[in-house]
Amino acid sequence: MQDSQVVDLNVGGRHLTTSLSTLTKYPKSKLAGMFSGRHPVAKDKDGRCFIDVDGDVFVHILNFLRFGKMPPPERASEVNEYAEYFGLQELKAPVLEDFEQVLYEIWKKKLPDYQSIWDCVKRKLDTISTSYFYIGTTSSNCEHIGITETVFPCNYITIDLDFGPNPSMLFNLLAVDLKRRNIFTDSCLRVCPVCGRKAAMGFSIGR
Structure with missing residues (x-):
């Protein structure tokens, strides 16, 4: 398969189209291995490559591979699971960091006296x-x-x-x-x- 090849995907019932070079951007990942040509890829009845995961989450994987775009905070946990599954360590670490920061801000709002407590701990x-x-x-x-x-x-x-x-x-x-x-x-x-x-x-x- 050539890197410029267009790949039609059926991801959990959602139809997506991308390039082979996008799917194999990180050669050591499990996702790249799936489309390396070394292994058969499952196809649906219309010939699309089938990936049995949630397409609404997977689209954030594609956006990261295409543009380096991080997922929105409310999707961070789910995308992190997919990053682990597909072996995309390049995505996993920043997702964890962003998700932790989101939780941190939520917790701080629920504890308005936290800053004074933290100042005490620092001393x-x-x-x-x-x-x-x-x-x-x-x-x-x-x-x-x-x-x-x-x-x-x-x-x-x-x-x-x-x-x-x-x-x-x-x-x-x-x-x-x-x-x-x-x-x-x-x-x-x-x-x-x-x-x-x-x-x-x-x-x-x-x-």
């Missing part, structure tokens, strides 16, 4: 003496699993605010901001098997 980061530390709210200390400000005074950041039994949104925001400082989530919110209260989230400086 307290200077007191951390190890490469691993915990962040917890004043209500999250729990002696049953041994994570308390008293037990770990040198690597425990207390947020003087009570977010009730589900502070996960706050910790998600902190995880995004800390990652920008080369600090990564190491353990999820721990739940005490005795009292059922949230304890803390662990973070590691660097990887």
